[in-house]
Structures are given as structure tokens and as C-alpha cells.
Amino acid sequence: MNILVCISNVPDTTSKIEFTSDSTSFLTNGVQFIINPYDEFGLTKAIKLREQHGGKVTVVNFGESTSEPTLRKALAIGADEAIRIDGAPTDSFLVAKELSKVISENNFDLIILGRESIDYNGGAVPAMIAELLDLPFVNACTGLTIEGTEAKMEREIEGGKEFVSSSLPLVIGGQKGLVEESDLLIPNMRGIMTARTKPLAVVECSSSSGKSSSVSFEKPAAKQACKMVEAGQEKELVTLLHKEAKVI
């Protein structure tokens, strides 16, 4: 099995989100970057599939050199090779186009992405790749098994879950459930050592502009102080929710 895991390099979930004084861009000073949590589930799943079926796990990121530590971490966790497409991932279409190029130049049986990146929350790249390459696509995937050239999957839908099957090659937008939280692999010492010598190829970005861009940012308005209600006075809370907040 030749598996590709697309990895988005995102601010750690505990990061305070701040912007430049002109509000035009995200301030990365002092922010720790991590493998997008959804992609982490995909990466562990890919490594488990390799253990079962043999083959290779490649990770790819479209980003600037600052995302290399994140790719190295993926190698330390157990990926065999990494590719970085050199450029600024400013728009999902641009990212999808560049990733599709790498995919079409290789022979991957399975292309795993995350349901969304936790930074800009586009949730767009996986479906775009499926469309650009005309591959079967399962989004919000919460379970996956491979038998021969067939994949059986579980996916989340509004109001329940659906079990689907598809031939390979296949694109999935994954999330928790592909593997459980407790199964997530973390780098060990040996992994970290070998990651240094594993191949990390840098390829040029072939297109320059996307179809959209972020013009400015703002933070949500500060909340008013919380109104405290005494325990025992739940009736008052009900009244407040009805009369003041008008939500019940």
C-alpha cells in the first residue's frame, strides 16, 4: 500500500490567536506549530495500515520552510518520506492544486487528509483534490478497513452514520475514529533519531495565485462579565434565560 498523508501545519490548540497591528495577518511570534489534529489521526492510521499491508507512508505539506519541523515530527512518528511543496498556502484551491500535482505524479492507493485545518477552517482541500483528480471521496471518515483493492468506511453524516465502500485509489477526509485518541502514535527516541536521515524532498510550487485571500482579521467582541446565580435559585436562571436572554 502506497499511502499519502497530507499534513497541514497549524498553531497549537492552546495558542492565543493574535494579529498584526494592521489586522492583516496572523502573528506567528511565539506560536508553537503542530500537525493538524485531524491529520494526526490520519497519520497513525496510515502507519497501522502499512503494518498490516506493507508499503510506504509519505507525508506532504504545502508550506514554507518553517513547516519542516512538523514534517520531521511526522517522520519521527513513523512516516517513511516527506515532501514539502515550497510556498505560502494562502488559499484552499491553490493548496489542492499543488497537492493534486504531487498525487498525480505518484502512485498512491490511498490519500488521507483531515476533515479540516484548525487554523483557517476551510474544510475544502480534500473535496477539491477528489474533484481535480476525479477520485472517489469519503469525507468525515470515522473508520476505515482495506481488503484487497476495496475500502470499507464509516462516515459521519448529519443525523447518524453511514457505512460505505469504495475501490482504491481513494481520497478521504478523516477525523477521530480512524484511530482512537489513545492509539495516537507519538515520536520515541529512536523515531526522532531516524527522522533526521529520512528523505524530505522540497519541490517547487508551480502556480502562484489562488482564488481567494484573507484581507483582514478581528477578534470576537469581549464577553460581558458572567452573571452569577446562587445555587438553589435555579428558578431565577430560568427567568433570566427566558426574559433577558430570550433563548427559552
Added chain:
Amino acid sequence: MSVVVFAESWNGTFKKGTFEILTYAHDVAKKMDTKCVAITIGEISDDVKVLANYGADKVVSIPNQFDACDNKGLSSALAQIADSEGANIVILSNTNTGKTIGPRVAVKMDASFISNTVDVPSESSPLLVKKKSFSGKAFEMAQSHADKTVIALSPNAYNIMQNNNDSCDFATIDCQVENTNVSSINVEKASGKISLAEAEIVISAGRGLKGPDNWGMIEELADLLSAGTACSKPVSDIGWRPHSEHVGQTGKAIAPNLYIAVGISGAIQHLAGVNSSKVMVAINTDPEAPFFKAADYGIVGDAFEVVPRLIEEIKQFKSSN
């Protein structure tokens, strides 16, 4: 020019989100002085005329039965109709379905794709629109550089309004699309539960509840308020509750009118997925719990005493209203 909306349905009935995006599309169309076209796909048991009540100028129905999982078929049908209606804006709801087909439609139409929007575009050319970003920790103004834009509107971000249109046209057409090789084996419906994405009230509980057997009162409160139920990440990780209930930065992002958090500390990752809620209530034994900094109303107290009393008060309230 036109604004095209995908009037999504589930089991033959239109979703609440469909009326939100129709209201939104109507407002966008009015602003751009053009018409609003709604597309329904598949078997609809609801009367499609209802779409005119929310401002559709035209309703195009494609009765084809696409597999629910066939995002290729759905998006190709949608893009075909949108193109034939001269759409420069296509609007979907930012649900699982919307996010699965929206980007595909955008690629087919050579359009940009902007998801998680919370308002109508403030400028139309180039199109500029406000969206949620950084898991609800920020807003962003996104600009489209393409002639056409596919917009996925965040659920519960836009108020549904009636805009009765008596001169709405209705058309039924046939549409040929290729199917993918993804096939549905079986669908497991979450029994009688309110979908979290669309719920107007959500009752959520965390590790403070001590164990899976203690959720009865949460479900009772939720039933009383026709609310959805949610939980914090550790609760779903330990298996006290299903993964589908996990909300937060790495779970579902929700934006109900009312979010009641019981025994949840209010970690930054949890808040990221729920802080778009209009009103938040925290119930926690610890007066220093970070949730009280984010909540609108709070009760410091033991959930096992506060929630049963709250249930009684809600019952009284309901019987007298």
C-alpha cells in the same frame, strides 16, 4: 447573473439550515439586484412551494435519486444547474454535506470557495465576506478573486426570515450525472436525537459528571428543551459518550442559541468549538473554573443538585407558558 442555493433535505424534508441559506441568498440577491434560485435534489416529501416563502424566485427540482454518499453526482448536478442559471454565487449550508460538495462545485465552476461565513458579502466585486476563522477564536474578511464564488454559510449564524414570493417559478428537470464508485452499504440513524449542528439548544457535560451512568439527567434536561446533547473531549475519549457528541476545537464546532455546560472546566480547546453560541451557561463546583470567564450565566454548585432542580424549574416554566 443569479444567486443559486442548494436546498438540502434529509429524508425528504428540508433542513432548518436550508431556510437559513435561503433567507441569506434572498438578501444577497436583493443586494446584487438579481434573482435567487433554489435547487432541490432527490425525492422531496415536503411541498417545495415552501421555498418561495423564504424568498426563492425560482425553484428547480431534480428528482434523480443520488446515493446520499455520492458527492460526485450531487455536485455535478448542482454545478450544471448553477451554470445554466448563470449563477455567480452558489450558497450551501456549512454542514458535512455542504463541505463535501461545495468545494467540488467550486472546482467545476472555476469559482472560489469560502466556508464558515456569518454575514452577507459587504462588497460584491470583488466579493468580500465575513467568516469564522481559527475555530471561532477570530473572524476574517475573505476576498474572492474569481468571477464566481461558492459560499458555505455557518449554521445558526443567520436569522431565518419569511420573504413571501408569490411569483416564484417552479421547474422540474432531469439531469444526467456520472456516479462515483463510492457505494452506500447502510445508514445508521442516531435515534430520535436532535442533530447537534442544527440544535438551537445544546446541553453538554464533562468529566465533572463522574461516569457514563450519570447522563440521565442531562438527557432529561435536553428532552425537556428539545435540545441536542454534547460532551467534552475526554468524555468521548473514555467512551462515556459517543464521539459524535464531542464538541470543541477538535470535535464539532457548534453555535446554538443556548449552550449549557455542566461539569466542564472550559479549556481553551473546548471553548473554541462552542464560543459562537449566543448564550452560554456554566454549572460547575469550582468558582475558578475558566468556563465562568466565557459564560453569560453561571451557577457555582454541584451538578447532581443543580441539574435536577433546574429540570423541575423548567417543567414548571413550561407548564405555565
